[in-house]
Amino acid sequence: MSSVRNRYEVGSVIGLIVDVQDRLIRHIHDNQNLIRRTELLLRGLTILGIPHLFTEQYPKGLGRTHPALSDRLHDTQKIEKMEFSCMANDRFRHALEATGRQSLIIAGIEAHVCVQQTALDALRDGYFVTVIADTIGSRSPTDREIALEHMRCEGVRVSTVESVLFELCGVAGTDPFKQLSRLLK
Numbered sequence: 677m678s679s680v681r682n683r684y685e686v687g688s689v690i691g692l693i694v695d696v697q698d699r700l701i702r703h704i705h706d707n708q709n710l711i712r713r714t715e716l717l718l719r720g721l722t723i724l725g726i727p728h729l730f731t732e733q734y735p736k737g738l739g740r741t742h743p744a745l746s747d748r749l750h751d752t753q754k755i756e757k758m759e760f761s762c763m764a765n766d767r768f769r770h771a772l773e774a775t776g777r778q779s780l781i782i783a784g785i786e787a788h789v790c791v792q793q794t795a796l797d798a799l800r801d802g803y804f805v806t807v808i809a810d811t812i813g814s815r816s817p818t819d820r821e822i823a824l825e826h827m828r829c830e831g832v833r834v835s836t837v838e839s840v841l842f843e844l845c846g847v848a849g850t851d852p853f854k855q856l857s858r859l860l861k
Contacts, residue, residue, distance in 0.1 A: 684804075684844055690777040691721045691728030693749070694762060694784025694791050698739030704785050704813040705820065711744050713837050714783045714811040716859060718748045720841040721781070723855045729771055731755045731762050733790060760790050763797035779804040781840060783811035788823035795832045806833040808840060 696714060701707050721728055730749050732741060735756055741749060757765040762772075772780075780803050784791050791812050799805045807827055814820040828834050835843075838860050845853050 684779055684840075686724065686726065686844055686846075688777050688804075689726050689779040689781060689844065690772070690775050691717065691726060691781045692762065692783070692794070693718070693728060693730035693741070693745060694782060694794060695731055695733040695738070695786075696742050696745055696784055697732055697735065698742055700733075700738050700785060701742050703815050705815060705817050706813060710785070710811060710813045711742055713808075715744055715748060717781075717783055717808060717811055717837045717841070718745065719859055720837065720844075720856055722748070723852050723859070724841070724844050726781075726844065727752075727775065727777075729753055729755065729768070729775075731757050731765075731768060731784075731790075733760075734758055761793035761797045762790070763794055763801060778802070780806070782807045785812065786814045786819070787812040788814050788819040792823045792827055795827050796830055799831055804833070805831075806835050806840060808837055809834050810836050 704710060730741060730752055732754060753771055755768045755771060757768060759765045762768045780798050782791060782795055791807060795805050795807055809824060824834055841856050845856055
C-alpha cells in the first residue's frame with residue numbers, strides 16, 4: 677500500500693495566498709482570470725470552514741494585496757516577507773505550525789519564484805502540497821508552465837479551484853455542496 681496521500685482530510689487543510697499584490701499583479705499574464713479564480717477559491721474555502729494565510733512580498737515596493745482578495749482576507753493573518761519561499765520566513769513558519777495543519781493548498785504569484793519555492797520547501801518539510809493551477813501565474817506563460825511541470829515532477833499535486841473544492845466537500849446534497857454549486861456556476 678502506498679504511503680502517498682491521495683485525498684484531503686478537511687481538518688488538516690489550510691489555504692495559502694502568496695503575494696497577489698497590486699504592483700505585481702498587473703504584469704501577470706491573464707491576471708484578471710487569476711484574481712477571479714483566486715477569489716472563488718477563497719470563497720469556497722470559507723464555505724468549507726478551511727482557514728487560510730496570506731503573504732505579501734516587500735509591500736513597500738510591490739504594494740498591498742489586490743483589493744478583490746484583501747476584502748476576503750480581512751480576518752486572516754497577513755505575513756510580510758522578503759524571502760521568496762514562505763517557508764524561509766520565521767513568522768510564516770510559526771503561523772503555519774501553530775495551525776497544526778499538514779495539507780497546503782497554494783495560490784499566488786509568481787509561479788516560478790515564490791509559489792514554486794514555497795511548494796517545494798513545504799513538500800520537503802513533510803507537508804501535503806497542492807498548487808491550484810488556475811490561481812497561480814507569472815509574467816511569462818512559459819515560466820508558469822515550466823514551474824507547474826517542475827513542481828509536479830517533484831511530487832507537488834496540481835489541481836484546479838473547482839476540483840479541489842468539490843474534493844474537499846466530498847459529498848453532494850449537503851448545505852456546503854449547494855453553496856459551492858451556486859458559487860461555481
